Amino acid sequence: MSEVIATNQTILVVGGGISGLTAALEAAECGKQVILLEKSPSVGGRVSQLHKYFPKLCIPTCGLEIQYRRLKANKNVRLMTMAEVTGITGEAGNFTVNVKVAPRYVNENCTACGECEKAVSAEFADEFNYGMKQRKGAYLVSHMAYPQRYVIDPRIVGSDDGEKAKAACKYGAVDLEMAEQNLSLNVGAVVWATGWKPYDAAKIQPYGYDRYSNVISNVEFERMLDPFGPTGGKIVRPSDGQAPKNIAFIQCAGSRDHNHLKHCSRICCMATLKQTTYVRDQLGDNCKSTVYYIDIRAIDRIDDFHRKVKEDPNVTFVKSKVANIVAGSGDNVVLKGVDTEGYNRYANEHDLVVLATGMESNVPAGVFPAGIAINEHNFIDLDSDCGIYGAGCSSDALDVNRAAQNATAAALRAIQVVNRVAGQEG
């Protein structure tokens, strides 16, 4: 890896999802020097795994294509993938950041021709598809992956497969000797944008995510819509691969709940409303959707999307926090609870259940210097002078639009720090 040049006039952006990309590009297009770190082999984050955005039902990769083009064209941003921050010391205007860079085992000679992938045989659970599909030990994260460069899974390094991958590459791009690197960067300000992870559905014991194959999470449901995904773009029941006829969507699965995430994850209501449109588009009148909810939070001017979905006769809303799920006939399950509109008990059978799992912050423990306030929901509180700014879902549970908006604000706060340093240094 070539020398990484960073000074206390450099802005470090941690996380290459939509928030990190936005913060990095907006700062760079103001003329600032930016280093963008991403833990995984390619940028794009969670949004690259989505089928469509609400409420426009447009394609997330459309916006990512624009971001990647901006990234390719802007020499002010230095992107480092497979890089993770292990510690930060110092203060606003003068931070030292320790970074661990995992080996990709593929260097910049890679042309993404795909010969290494053909040569290897071992398969592993595909992270991009939440393990719903297998991928090879030499792989490209997705067709939209940026950098467009293959990755060798560390588990095949030292095996025959590793050697096969190396032999298959005509361009000397596979480098099995590559080792972990530890860097120390001097930067002036940090934008922290490590996003979120879906709340572990298995922890919601009464819903039986770990017991019933037809209880899945909403991010898994989303992957089913990808024509190159685990089901070839088809909405199916995991138990038998058949199209479902009667889907339940359970809201606040792990959110607004003292036993799990106390906060409201904001996006899940709209995500479910969106997913009912997938059902309508693909299965038409052959499938009903029932949404079990506490409050439908279709905030502000996108409330019309909520009303439009309510007009769909195949979508029913039940105001209820589902109590538990038990086995039903065949591979079906039965949802039990009380419909609070009228206080009626129900036991409703469904052939597929989608849990609208909450958004859990990825803000790590033990990385930040003292004085950075992380609140009880594990989001970074704003302190405009501290030099480390949460962006996107590191600051709150946000939808894509608000995350991009918030990341732009975070970028300005970081610019203020490095401008102050520049002013002092003259």
Place this chain on the structure above:
Amino acid sequence: MADMKIGAYICQGCGIGDRLDTAQLASVAKREGKAAEAREHAFLCNAEGVKMIQDDIAAGVTHVVIAACSRRAKTEAFSFDGVAISRANLREGVIWVRPDTPEAAETTQEMADDYVRMACAEAKYMKMPSASGEQGLVRDILVVGGGISGMTAALEAAKTGYKVELVEKTGALGGVAAQMFKKYPDKAPYNVLADNTTGAMIDAVNANSSITVHLNTTVAKTDGAPGRFAVTLATESGASKDITVGAIIQATGFTQYDMSKLPELGGGKSPDVMDQLAFEKMVKANGGAIKKSDGSDAKNVVFVQCAGQRSDAEGHLPYCSGHCCMTSIKQARYVKEAGGDATVIFDDLRTPGADGEDVYRGGQEAGVAFSKGKVSGVEAAGKGLKVNYTDKILAEDTTINADIVVLATGMVPASGPNPYIAQEIEAADKAGNAGLAEKLKAEQASAPVSILNLQYRQGTDVPHLKSGFTDSHFICFPYETRRTGIYTAGPVRRPMDAHQAIEDATGATLKAIQACENAALGRAAHPRSGDLSFPSFRKEGCTQCKRCTVECPFGAINEDEKGFPQYNEARCRRCGTCMGACPVRVISFENYSVETVGQQLKAVDMPDEFSEKPRLLVLACENDAYPALDMAGMTKQEYSAYARIIPVRCLGSVNTIWITDALNSGYDGVILMGCQKGDNYQCHFVKGSEMAHYRMSKIDDTLTQLNLEKERVQTYEVSIADIHRIPQIINDMEKLIGEIGMSPFKF
């Protein structure tokens, strides 16, 4: 620049050398493409290959043709300063979409030959863009509106090192936020009410030497462009002042929905039925005591959520204002703290995010009653009020008595008049939609006064999106505006609370600063960030038809006093819609013009009518259709070897001359691929795809004149995810040509 010298570099890697005769490609580049140098390389993107190109550039090559992978791949390797670069896509666009069979070899080679010809032709007509020299260098920021959004923008800009002119039409800063008794806090713990800090913010603004505050002032005129906006300020006293600013932030906030439109809820009928703002003012005036209009203490207060909101009823607001649930919880706590009872009647209680749920819990802990219900009416009952509602939990109609009823009415954006209303009326009249035309005319008649008074060909104010909000249409780009260098922030952009308005204004400040910096360097703003190319026009050829000025989606082009187009570089987004509009083809960019595309399509070798080798021209949006075609290649979807694909900046830039030329030179079919159009458009240049569809609907005359079938020209809306569908469209066209026959125009 020295004389043009084209260098063509043909890669043999990734199977290109195995599948194609690269020596022949080099020969095509030299003989037909007029390349001075044509070199093959086994692995062009590696250090050695790149050095070979760099050495040639050092030796005088001015135009580089890379015949290798897609223009989207290996961009770091193939980035050379100071030369024009054209890419022939032999990998994703040829060998990966064609079967590796002996039968296919000939047509695959022909495809590659043509792409090399096309890339050379494009390069030949490309010039290096350079900033025009008309850049404005002013970096001061104008902020319109002195509420919490505007003050935030001013303070943040000042903190970043920029000077600010802050204009407020009333006699005081602070806006709605200053009228609050308390606020819910902007950091944890969120469940306690915090003091209103707007006063401290006003003091900070007044004390800041980088901020000039103009009270009792409005904007009388805005001319110019980012980096050089010429603004006339008018004070209430009649004085005026001219200032020059680099960018503008419009933070003009909102007005409270007029509750007299809700008589069924008692709006305007009783002084004890009030909106949230009136309630807030009352509590503030009384220092926390809750008093009825007659001065007596109010013991019971009922909050009615979604009053006149989230409803399609005539005169109601169709949207949710986002903040009202949080505000009512806060106000209910005032009541609890004063020793009274508070009930919030709601449909969906909307307190999203980490802070929201804490605020909600804070309300519950304070003893606020929450009831899911639908209020049907508010009426007088004795000395007090009676709220009739359906309790949705108990499923029964019931009533509750109240001393005060607070209607949570919504926010109406103070966004100024819709600049496109005249056009919309004309369109409605044309479409024979009398009802809509009537409605729009009424809206026009009661339009508010202009806020920015833009001296733009396309109206005085920032275009609206839905319901009068000046929001961006794009999920990923919340600040993507249709008026470059002008950003809106706060509740004028979308409904939001003060906490969000502060965040929003901070982001808008970055965009305003960025607009100044870009303008100073002659660089385009989003989405073609950094692009230095700029449209220019040949005045001698211009017929003053005004199509370019009318069709520019960004209001970048004015007309001068003689009716010639007047470009404003820093307002332009470089989409080329003007170039596509021009009937006499006098508009061009240095590196993207009627010639760079026209010469490409003409460079294609045209087999004769009896060869059974049709030629299909595909003009594909570079942001969506073209990447989808690349991904079709990556996933080895086959498509017709007869397709010749040219990426375009936007379908709006497609000039019909390209279609006419293509048909005249023997192409059998033409396919245009752009983004979704209409109200839910996905075109990042707003109208590009729509304009292309409109223009192509007029191409039938040309086809009739040429005696060609109209199916030969087809326009599609596609998305970047149409990886299977796009190849199918191309293959269907090949099939169609097989049915209707080859074009007779082969020479």
